[in-house]
Amino acid sequence: MASKDKILPKQGQRNVLITSALPYVNNVPHLGNIVGSVLSADVFSRYNKARGRPTLYVCGTDEYGTATETKALEEKVTPEELCRKYNRIHADVYEWFGIAFDIFGRTPTRQHTEISQDVFTKLYRNGFLEEKWTEQPYCESHNRFLADRFIEGTCPTCGYEDARGDQCDKCGVLLDDPLDLIKPRCKVDGATPVRRRTKHTFLLLDKLQPRIEEFTKLSTEKGAWSRNGRIITESWLKKGLKDRGITRDLSWGVPVPLPEYENKVLYVWFEACIGYPSITANYTPEWKQWWHNPDEVKLYQFLGKDNVPFHSVIFPGCQMGSGDNWTMLHHLSATEYLNYENGKFSKSRGVGVFGNNAKDTGVPPDVWRYYLIKNRPETGDTQFEWQAFIDGNNSELLAKLGNFVNRIIKLVNSPKAYNGTIPDAFSASNLPDTFTTPLSEITDLLTQYLAEMEAVRLRSGILLAMKIAEAGNGLIQSHRLDNALIANHPNLAAAVTGTVLNLIYLCSAVFEPYLPATCASIREQLAAPFLQIPSEEELAGAGGWKPTCLKAGHRIGKASYLFTKIDDSKAEYWREMYGGNQEERRKKEEEAAKIAAKKAASKAKAKEKKAAKKDAAGKKEADGDGKAVKGEEAGTMDGEVGAPREEGEVRIADGEAMNEVLDGVAQVTLPKS
Incomplete structure (x- = not known):
């Protein structure tokens, strides 16, 4: 840049x-x-x-x-x-x-x-700042002061022999002094540490x-x-704030800018x-x-x-x-904390779903973003659960937002309807009286959305954004928008169509913070530029939200699916896959890869033997080519790439995932709703 x-x-x-x-x-x-x-x-x-x-x-x-x-x-x-x-x-x-x-x-x-x-x-x-002398563990074997994590020994509480100098991983007891361990030893070379005086600098928080x-x-x-x-x-x-040491006897860090501190660095925190x-x-x-x-x-x-x-x-x-x-x-x-399937994530032990695991599921990033923010632990601990994750995709993103957008984009593109163009009869200034209440409700939802986002209540924000999408579904259903309405009541159908397309455009704005890739797809399907979220002042000045951005004669783009269905059976599969720690997971994956390779080699060998038998029997070469083995047709086995795809089903392909690379959000002048 x-x-x-x-x-x-x-x-x-x-x-x-x-x-x-x-x-x-x-x-x-x-x-x-x-x-x-x-x-x-x-x-x-x-x-x-x-x-x-x-x-x-x-x-x-x-x-x-x-x-x-x-x-x-x-x-x-x-x-x-x-x-x-x-x-x-x-x-x-x-x-x-x-x-x-x-x-x-x-x-x-x-x-x-x-x-x-x-x-x-x-x-x-x-x-x-004030300099003070303290006693710290020191390894005479390699002439170095030792931080807590560089000391191991037997826990004085439970007898665990590999407790750390700051905490015992077995019983959880916190140690004030790493030399309280029984038979303490240096993690580097196993030598027994001793106490030695060292000078450090303290931040006088009590004065501040x-x-x-x-x-x-x-x-x-x-x-x-x-x-x-x-x-x-x-x-x-x-x-009451207490003095806090802000230097350490380490080599990796910011050097302390004081004399006699050549071998010390600033404390990381x-x-x-x-x-x-x-x-x-x-x-x-x-x-x-x-x-x-x-x-x-x-x-x-x-x-x-x-x-x-x-x-x-x-x-x-x-x-x-x-x-x-x-x-x-x-x-x-x-x-607060996001827990995992009635347990806890642990970075040190590798328990739970990590960023690379999310990618390996093949589920697009926006689905993860939606579920995580919807379950953001804003006021208390929340739980990550695989079934709830799948339900969030299938019953919310797909059913409420995806189907809403896909339904109207397909209808407008139909030659029997509007052939891809907002009808000429649509006018935001001449809407039926039946639209007054729905538009008022949308304005209220949008006003609440702005208030929640300004207060950084992001979980409420995404729920309100989904309610705006549901209001669009309600508008379609209450007026029964279909080809019959278009044929028999063209002005009403045009009003519904134009209003709903503008509401979809609004959805691309309010969902943008949460689902950026999805909203980019919506804008592409609408053939419309990035839409700025309307301000409170703009809503008040216009007398509420009005469907004025996309006008009669605007040609939209082609329809495409925003979300696809995830099979419920994946919940147990993923729960088993990601239920252990990273090391166990790695071993399982390596073992699975070995088994798969062994099966592939065995299968190839069987095919070679079969081909050899056919040659020996004098069969024509063509008889052995291009014929599928019964039960092994390409794309018929569950979970394989190329298998017949149910409408909306996510394809999970041996850990491969859609990798969307975003360059960030540009600071530009944006059109306003």
Whole structure:
């Protein structure tokens, strides 16, 4: 993207800066990670862009810290190699899901180092940092201080012999001191660690607490934070903020800009949130127009509830303590947990459906986006269930939205109806009285939709969008639009047809934040450009929603299916496939591949023997060619590519999936509804 095309705030407009919690580079993101931050932020970003607002969506991978060094050690690679690998994995998963970041960056950059060190230095000069001596585990075998995760031993509570220095995976007990383990050992070389004094820098949050409290009070009122974000922050403040160490004895991280700290780095949760402005600085040298512009920019941050204090307490505290004129948090949107089939996702153990697994099902990204947002854990934990996922596609997307669009597009394209053109008799200013109530209901639904989206209640937004589509179905059914109505009551039929086509066009706008690929298909079928979501002022000025965008004489495109049916039997298949951890899954897939290869080889060998027998019997070569073996005709076995397809059935083809690559949502002047 050329410099002149960079998205920048515009004076006097509502400028929206959106961040998604930076995913850590130690595994493939699972569905809970995806809906909790990146997908939710994407929906809100697309919504604001469809309102015509200058909007910047920033994300990237959080790559420094102990977990990276530990994972690199396990995979026998350098931290740099590990981070490159997982940054690409994350980027690929999000690209498939249609996440339209304006920039998806990384933390190991020159800009990140410079901005992090600048904030640190200003906090130090302003008296909000203090150096203290502490005791830390140290390995004398390879002369290194050890983080908790680099220590293993026997759990003092349950006796599990491979407990970690921070937590026992068997009984779940949290350890305050890693040397409380029985027979502690260094994970690198097995040596017994000792205690050794080391100097570190602490952030004096107690000195910053009055300013953080004042900021929180104003921001929660003006920005209407999610309830859990407010409660978690208030709980931290009520207990009283304590000094927090922000340096570590590690080699992988941002160097500490102080003398005698040559072998230390900034703590990852001090510098991770600084990744938002540093990634923006990699996007544009004018990054301060976004991050040092509190009067013109509103900052919305999306994250899981476990990350709340770092975004609502520590990062704002560092911003204020630095003395710079930062753009501060306006709205915090924190989700609860998405659980999996009455269990929990676990990134460390690989339990549940991960991003690459979603792709392998062959179900298009928009179906996943719909189900995840419809079940977004906004106010409490929610559950991912395979049967509910299939029902969401079949009974909602296909039955309510897909059939509605397909039905009217096919009818208009019929030579017996309008041959692909909106009838000349249609006029938005001359509609029958029977349309008054339906149009009023659509206006009410659209008004509610706008209110919910502005409040970042994304789950309610998608339900209201579906109700708008259902209102279109109701309009068709109440007037019994068909060829008979067209022949016997042409003016009424034209009114219904034109109104419903405009309502489908409206659906392409209100569903755009959620189902971008689907809405692109709708616009193609309507032969219409991107439609901006109407504003509250526009609705009020027009006296409600009116079917005025697509006019008489407009020629639409050809019909195509938006969604296809998923067989209910897939629920048990997928439940079995994705019920274990990633390692078991990998072994199952490898074993299945071996069995399939063995069967294929056996089948080929049998065919060779059969052909040899025919040759020996003196049969003609043609007799052995082109004849199908009984029961093995191409495309007749369940689940095979090329099998006869029921109307609406999804094709699952050995893990192959439709891969839609989206380049993002452009900042353009859009037509208004």
